[in-house]
Amino acid sequence: MGDDKNDLQALENATVYDSENKKIGSVGQVYVDNETGRPTFVTVNTGLFGTRETFVPVDAARPADGDLVVPFTKDFIKDAPSVEADGQISPQEEQELFRYYQNGGGTTDRTAPAPTADTAGRDERRDDSRAQAGRTAAGDGVEDDSQMVAHEERLRVDTHQQEAGRARLRKRVRTEVQNIEVPVRREELVVEREAIDPDSADARSTGSIDESANEEEVVTLKEERPVVQKETVATEKVKVGKRTVQETETVSADLRKEEIDVDRDTDPRGR
Numbered sequence: 001m002g003d004d005k006n007d008l009q010a011l012e013n014a015t016v017y018d019s020e021n022k023k024i025g026s027v028g029q030v031y032v033d034n035e036t037g038r039p040t041f042v043t044v045n046t047g048l049f050g051t052r053e054t055f056v057p058v059d060a061a062r063p064a065d066g067d068l069v070v071p072f073t074k075d076f077i078k079d080a081p082s083v084e085a086d087g088q089i090s091p092q093e094e095q096e097l098f099r100y101y102q103n104g105g106g107t108t109d110r111t112a113p114a115p116t117a118d119t120a121g122r123d124e125r126r127d128d129s130r131a132q133a134g135r136t137a138a139g140d141g142v143e144d145d146s147q148m149v150a151h152e153e154r155l156r157v158d159t160h161q162q163e164a165g166r167a168r169l170r171k172r173v174r175t176e177v178q179n180i181e182v183p184v185r186r187e188e189l190v191v192e193r194e195a196i197d198p199d200s201a202d203a204r205s206t207g208s209i210d211e212s213a214n215e216e217e218v219v220t221l222k223e224e225r226p227v228v229q230k231e232t233v234a235t236e237k238v239k240v241g242k243r244t245v246q247e248t249e250t251v252s253a254d255l256r257k258e259e260i261d262v263d264r265d266t267d268p269r270g271r
Helices: 008-012 074-078 091-102
Strands: 015-017 023-033 039-046 052-057 062-064 067-069 123-126
Touching: 008 023, 008 039, 023 052, 039 074, 052 074, 052 091
Parallel strands: 015 067
Antiparallel strands: 015 023, 023 039, 023 123, 039 052, 062 067
């Protein structure tokens, strides 16, 4: 827009900021004087979701880098008189708007007279999006404009942590039978009998039989037996830790979306 706030095309693309440099909203419509063609008011989209259009006088604004800066606070503009943006401002509505802004807390010239009845009411909306550029003469008129905002639901997905399980380390004692073969030795009695040759020297030795003598020889036998002993040794070490793994899950939801249809009625004038 540069420094020319009378540039209608630039006004329609401007954003309005208040005296504290806070964004108020985008320009919705531009209202021009039917006689001079100069812009008089712009509407600013305010309210929840920008559903309300508030009138702001152009004379009080100054252009800045393609935008408009007005000497009023955002709350002051929101409290401006409610005027329907239906194509044309009545003289009473125009006087009420000028009176409100002249008596407000801005830096505009508060001594400027309010428009009189013969000049009030000649502000008409300019809407290039409806191919009405340049049609500011009183006899042309501007068609009523309606707008509707469509909304849709969008899926927003996030994650949260929850307990998925627990692990405990616990020992238990199990008894099992183990068989081990152990080699053991034992002594056995061996009796050897040997016949004496009659012709040998042993056979010719003399001797007598002593019936009263009982000769006895004791032989002790020994054997090995297994001795069982048990000892405890460490056989295994178990550690439990945690690690994070990432996987992908698919979620789905039903989303609603508004669609706007235009029903055209037949113009009785054949247009």
